[in-house]
Amino acid sequence: MELAERITVIGSGYVGLTTGACLASLGHTVTCIDLDEPTVAALRAGRSHLAEPGIETLLREGLDANRLQFDTAPDQAVTEATLIMLCLPTPSALDGSVDLTAIRDTVMRIRDLLPAGAVVATKSTTPVGTTATIGSWLQRDDIAVVANPEFLREGHAVYDFLHPTRIVIGTDDNAAAKRVAGLYDAIRTEVIITDPATAELVKYAANCYLATRLSYNNSIAELCEAFDADHRDLAYILAADPRIGGDYLKPGPGWGGPCLPKDVRALARQAQDVDVPFPILDATISSNQHHLDRTIQRLQEELGRELAGTRVALLGLTFKADTDDVRNSPAMHVALALIEHGAHVTAHDPAITDTIPTLSVAPTVHAAVANADALVLLTEWAAYRWVNWTTVATLMTGELVFDTRNALDPAVVADAGLRYVGVGSRRTPMPT
Incomplete structure (x- = not known):
């Protein structure tokens, strides 16, 4: 050394x-x-x-x-x-x-x-x-x-x-x-x-590329729903192409965290300051806001009623799994938007033990889902895959499980008597 x-x-x-x-x-x-x-x-x-x-x-x-x-x-x-x-x-x-x-x-x-x-x-x-x-x-x-x-x-x-x-x-x-x-x-x-300029620019270039890829993928997932296609299969097929690969092809309620939103806005501003049009980046920002708002719209459509008075359980608050960071978290955006719509929200996250203003945080999954009309998974914590869904079904008042990360096994959730809805999922069952 x-x-x-x-x-x-x-x-x-x-x-x-x-x-x-x-x-x-x-x-x-x-x-x-x-x-x-x-x-x-x-x-x-x-x-x-x-x-x-x-x-x-x-x-x-x-x-x-x-x-x-x-x-x-x-x-x-x-x-x-x-x-x-x-x-x-x-x-x-x-x-x-x-x-x-x-x-x-x-x-x-x-x-x-x-x-x-x-x-x-x-x-x-x-x-x-x-x-x-x-x-x-x-x-x-x-x-x-x-x-x-x-x-x-x-x-x-x-x-x-x-x-x-x-x-x-x-x-x-x-x-x-x-x-x-x-x-x-x-x-x-x-x-x-x-040179210094290249080193400074490369971090923005990398993060903005990833953000663009995420927004593109979320729009593809939305198309899958419109065409009754299956995003899980589509993503698997895309990932098989060596020019594309499998990273950042999972759908979600939008991208967030402490870096991507800040860096995307910063690069867009720097491009504006030197009069360089960057329409792809502008569209990335707009698309992400659309998908953040769309999560609320989808939940309302699946429930078939207004959200005011609805009891919603949220699984996950951090912007991604394996961190305790809620800065610019899409999950927090959804939680606060639900509250603004008049829903009664109770959340659980393995990394969040402190209280959050205006949001009820439960110590266990079971406590979060008790009497819920709908359950929404927002962060892909591995522990949520092993939840006892039969117990969850007995605790919930409703039956809707909205998996915004496609992180759960639809068959396991359905076998518990719950109605699974993913992102980019087919509404018409495949013939047996």
């Missing part, structure tokens, strides 16, 4: 904590910074605030080996660091542009503390030109700035960091590029060194 670096990671969210814990596991000395004192206290004790598989194991190993530390103030850690990684929030502004306030404020605070020869690397998803902007904020010719975008999936972040499909480094400074590449020397994958 290359010479170990002393790294300061500023920001200890999904990206920052995963980055810090994984780099410590690769032999580097890492200090992670977070402004929230209770979070830092928990991390020092080896407890993660993230529901991320494998993170607490790496956290405890790093602490025990004295390669991983946590603090609420960056000053000392920055003065001792050879490399600083910015893992800070970059939320959307009202116009879709990216708010760089957290990065700007941090850079202004640390710029005079940075030792000569240090490298500042951004892992946060930032608009094209941010690397140069950070350089202008620093006003330090002896500090190199590098774009090093992350490609982590929530629920798989540790695995993705340690087994990446590629590592991207964007800089015009060859020496700095080698320094950052050296961080990952123990990882066997392709390291791609490019």
Whole structure:
């Protein structure tokens, strides 16, 4: 391995904590910074605030080996660091542009503390030109700035960091590029060194492509319903084409989460700012909103009545399985929309134990479905596949099970005496 670096990671969210814990596991000395004192206290004790598989194991190993530390103030850690990684929030502004306030404020605070020869690397998803902007904020010719975008999936972040499909480094400074590449020397994958603009743009390009694919697939599922075709079979056939593959071909109530909506809006805004028409991306955004709203419409159609007064049980609130993140969750969108329509909603999610304003969260599936007129599965948690549907049928008042993820076995649900409805499912049974 290359010479170990002393790294300061500023920001200890999904990206920052995963980055810090994984780099410590690769032999580097890492200090992670977070402004929230209770979070830092928990991390020092080896407890993660993230529901991320494998993170607490790496956290405890790093602490025990004295390669991983946590603090609420960056000053000392920055003065001792050879490399600083910015893992800070970059939320959307009202116009879709990216708010760089957290990065700007941090850079202004640390710029005079940075030792000569240090490298500042951004892992946060930032608009094209941010690397140069950070350089202008620093006003330090002896500090190199590098774009090093992350490609982590929530629920798989540790695995993705340690087994990446590629590592991207964007800089015009060859020496700095080698320094950052050296961080990952123990990882066997392709390291791609490019210019800052390309490195900044590629994360948006990847996420927006995935969002476009999801919107396209959801529209195909809607066509399947119109033509009485079967989306499960159709997706299987599409996946057999090596040019297409099977990823992102499962239907859903829409795409969401902390990244895709923000990044799609941000790229659309950046295209608008340079007068580049991007009608495909505009259609992706519009299509996703259509499918979010369509879930409510479909439920109402299947029930055959208005939703006001209807008791609806929801399974899943997080934006996807294996995470506790409800930011921009399609499931939460559906839940709140149902409440706005006057429905009585009770939800269950394996990762959600805290109360949510305006929404009743039950501790068990059975408690959620009791006396429900309809059940809607919104997040594809594996545990929901093994629910005792016969028991569910006895607890529910109604019989409708609306599976917006096509995650359940229709035959098992039907055998329990319930009426299964999927997305893109045939209404006419196949002849036997």
